[in-house]
Amino acid sequence: MKSSLGRKLINAPYLLWAALFILIPLIIVAYYAFTDTQGNFSFEYIVKIGEYKEVLIRSLVYAAVATAITLVMAYPVAYYMSRSKVSTQKMMMLLVMLPMWMNLLIRTYSWTTILEKTGLINSFLDIFGIGPLKIIGTSGAVILGMVYNYVPYMILPIYTVMTKIDNSLLEAAEDLGSNGFSKLKRVILPLSLPGVISGITMVFVPSISTFYISQKLGGPQTQMIGDIIQKRFDALSYNMGASLSFVMMIVILISLAIMNRFSDDDGGIIV
Amino acid sequence: MKEKKIVVELKNIGISFDGEQILDDLNLEIRDGEFVTFLGPSGCGKTTTLRIIGGFTQPDTGEVIIDGKNMNGAPPYKRQVNTIFQRYALFPHLNVFENVAFGLRVNKVDSKEIEKRVTAMLESVNLSGFEKRQVHSLSGGQQQRVAIARALVNNPTILLLDEPLGALDLKLRKDMQNELKNIQQQLGITFIFVTHDQEEALSMSDTVVVMNEGRIQQIGTPEDIYNEPKNAFVADFIGESNILDGIMREDRLVEMFGHKFDCVDIGFGKNEPVDVVVRPEDIDVVEPEKGQLSGTVSSITFKGVHYEIIVDINDFKWMIQSTDSPAVGDVIGISIPPQDIHIMKKSEYSGMFGDYSTFSDEMELIGDTEITGEDET
Numbered sequence: 106m107k108s109s110l111g112r113k114l115i116n117a118p119y120l121l122w123a124a125l126f127i128l129i130p131l132i133i134v135a136y137y138a139f140t141d142t143q144g145n146f147s148f149e150y151i152v153k154i155g156e157y158k159e160v161l162i163r164s165l166v167y168a169a170v171a172t173a174i175t176l177v178m179a180y181p182v183a184y185y186m187s188r189s190k191v192s193t194q195k196m197m198m199l200l201v202m203l204p205m206w207m208n209l210l211i212r213t214y215s216w217t218t219i220l221e222k223t224g225l226i227n228s229f230l231d232i233f234g235i236g237p238l239k240i241i242g243t244s245g246a247v248i249l250g251m252v253y254n255y256v257p258y259m260i261l262p263i264y265t266v267m268t269k270i271d272n273s274l275l276e277a278a279e280d281l282g283s284n285g286f287s288k289l290k291r292v293i294l295p296l297s298l299p300g301v302i303s304g305i306t307m308v309f310v311p312s313i314s315t316f317y318i319s320q321k322l323g324g325p326q327t328q329m330i331g332d333i334i335q336k337r338f339d340a341l342s343y344n345m346g347a348s349l350s351f352v353m354m355i356v357i358l359i360s361l362a363i364m365n366r367f368s369d370d371d372g373g374i375i376v
Numbered sequence: 377m378k379e380k381k382i383v384v385e386l387k388n389i390g391i392s393f394d395g396e397q398i399l400d401d402l403n404l405e406i407r408d409g410e411f412v413t414f415l416g417p418s419g420c421g422k423t424t425t426l427r428i429i430g431g432f433t434q435p436d437t438g439e440v441i442i443d444g445k446n447m448n449g450a451p452p453y454k455r456q457v458n459t460i461f462q463r464y465a466l467f468p469h470l471n472v473f474e475n476v477a478f479g480l481r482v483n484k485v486d487s488k489e490i491e492k493r494v495t496a497m498l499e500s501v502n503l504s505g506f507e508k509r510q511v512h513s514l515s516g517g518q519q520q521r522v523a524i525a526r527a528l529v530n531n532p533t534i535l536l537l538d539e540p541l542g543a544l545d546l547k548l549r550k551d552m553q554n555e556l557k558n559i560q561q562q563l564g565i566t567f568i569f570v571t572h573d574q575e576e577a578l579s580m581s582d583t584v585v586v587m588n589e590g591r592i593q594q595i596g597t598p599e600d601i602y603n604e605p606k607n608a609f610v611a612d613f614i615g616e617s618n619i620l621d622g623i624m625r626e627d628r629l630v631e632m633f634g635h636k637f638d639c640v641d642i643g644f645g646k647n648e649p650v651d652v653v654v655r656p657e658d659i660d661v662v663e664p665e666k667g668q669l670s671g672t673v674s675s676i677t678f679k680g681v682h683y684e685i686i687v688d689i690n691d692f693k694w695m696i697q698s699t700d701s702p703a704v705g706d707v708i709g710i711s712i713p714p715q716d717i718h719i720m721k722k723s724e725y726s727g728m729f730g731d732y733s734t735f736s737d738e739m740e741l742i743g744d745t746e747i748t749g750e751d752e753t
Contacts, residue, residue, distance in 0.1 A: 121415075123713045224645060252636075271465065273461050273462070273463065273464050273465035274468075276432050276452065276459075276461070276465065277459070277461060277465040277466075277467070277526075278467075278478070279432075279451060279452040279453050280430065280432075280452045280453070280457075280458055280459045280527075281453075281458070281478050281479035281482055281526070281527075281530065282479050282482040282483050282530070283453055283482050284451075284453055286519075291478070291481075292467060292469075293481070295469045296468070296469055343540050
């Protein structure tokens with residue numbers, strides 16, 4: 106009895122925090138999403154979301170593409186790291202984490218100086234008389250920004266799971282006739298799946314709700330749902346902002362539920 | 377016994393890790409159908425030798441020849457060899473059936489054939505009905521059987537076993553020893569077994585390879601190794617032994633502590649200093665005046681089958697295993713039959729082993745548990 110009381114007390118600060126800053130705001134979001142400007146219950150703004158269908162789909166596609174690219178980039182890195190000497194692992198971990206020491210806004214802003222019309226790339230191409238290329242404002246630039254910012258969140262969970270794969274399992278696979286590819290397919294991939302699921306979750310969720318990156322590196326054609334939400338709130342259109350937020354939460358929840366179907370029981374982030 | 381063909385040959389194998397010499401000019405031949413055991417203390421290089429045969433480690437120097445073919449540089453999947461790993465290394469994401477089927481699936485065996493062979497193999501290791509079970513839900517002994525089945529279903533010509541019984545409790549270990557020995561005899565395949573447990577090595581093997589410090593100390597049948605140890609290390613590592621300084625006065629006569637003993641060894645130089653091995657169970661306890669030597673009992677421990685007596689003779693502590701039970705402080709005589717005195721050439725290990733002055737049960741315990749967590753590279 107005493108210990109369970111103690112356990113409750115330990116949890117109390119977080120429960121309080123969660124109630125105050127997660128649960129109550131969610132209720133407020135739902136309240137604004139389902140009311141009109143007078144505070145009457147209404148589907149007015151939920152229905153209006155149809156106007157933003159294109160942006161919603163674009164956000165989904167961008168996030169999916171960015172997630173897929175980070176996965177392809179991160180997986181070999183995570184594998185290589187996990188099989189390296191401890192000193193190499195630490196060094197590589199540092200390199201992966203290093204960009205995260207800098208603020209996301211600054212990181213993204215510095216990309217504009219590389220990609221813009223008079224930026225590094227175009228100045229370089231200018232020497233050969235090529236260009237200038239239009240890079241900023243394209244969907245490619247936005248996805249690049251997302252990949253750059255979120256790739257560590259893909260590497261870390263995959264790496265963590267991979268370090269737990271005992272080397273003797275890989276040796277056993279080789280012993281039983283597996284060459285490199287079959288070892289990857291039959292042992293490494295299935296055993297690292299929980300890390301992949303976590304990584305996808307940790308990249309997909311911030312990607313789909315990205316707003317700053319698409320503003321700095323994109324243009325009007327690459328607006329994402331996060332940008333719209335920000336603008337609605339800036340324009341004090343709380344009901345529209347809240348209903349967009351609400352729908353996006355639903356979209357994310359559905360995406361995560363689909364993801365979790367791929368992981369068995371013990372891996373991934375359970376929603 | 378007819379000489380069978382050599383299936384594994386190691387020639388001048390040398391390897392070092394981080395500047396430390398692990399194996400030093402190792403030469404070995406293993407014959408078809410043989411049960412060979414690499415026996416030695418932690419860090420002696422036995423696991424490394426096994427891994428070199430399996431292809432998990434490549435030697436710096438020397439040749440690995442399997443079935444007459446040079447296998448230097450060949451990865452494990454190109455060798456007709458299967459391994460049972462120290463902690464089984466079963467695939468946690470696969471059930472029992474799929475674990476056993478792994479090698480067959482990799483080699484694209486027809487799925488009906490797989491079904492048939494895996495089922496038969498599971499039956500032969502008494503695991504019928506466990507097909508759908510997850511491996512982590514099995515006991516240690518059952519996991520061990522899955523590991524055996526997973527290796528044997530591929531019909532290897534050689535099976536490598538890296539301390540496979542180390543994680544099992546004593547009773548189960550004895551059962552599995554018998555079972556492995558039976559499997560080996562039924563299938564007639566070559567077993568190469570690594571252990572630090574000398575009793576296990578003696579009771580299971582056709583041939584024991586005793587290793588220490590990266591070198592083979594002795595190769596022989598279990599009887600040879602026990603009865604005719606080549607040097608003080610082997611004598612000490614295999615069973616209990618009193619190892620004494622002696623001088624070979626002439627053929628069949630050795631002098632220890634100023635007393636001449638009859639023995640059966642010949643071929644040593646006149647007055648050559650030698651190591652003399654006397655097994656504790658071969659010493660007879662007699663009246664002080666009737667003994668070849670006599671001394672004071674300094675401790676006695678009841679061991680069940682016999683008493684373990686430590687007797688101090690001329691400052692050398694002898695261990696005697698006897699059904700007699702003198703009291704501590706008693707003066708007893710000892711008598712050693714000539715055939716139980718074994719003479720060895722002096723070696724680098726002379727003087728390092730064989731006196732029981734520092735002996736205690738605690739030491740024995742440390743010696744036994746030291747290796748369980750062994751992780752040789």
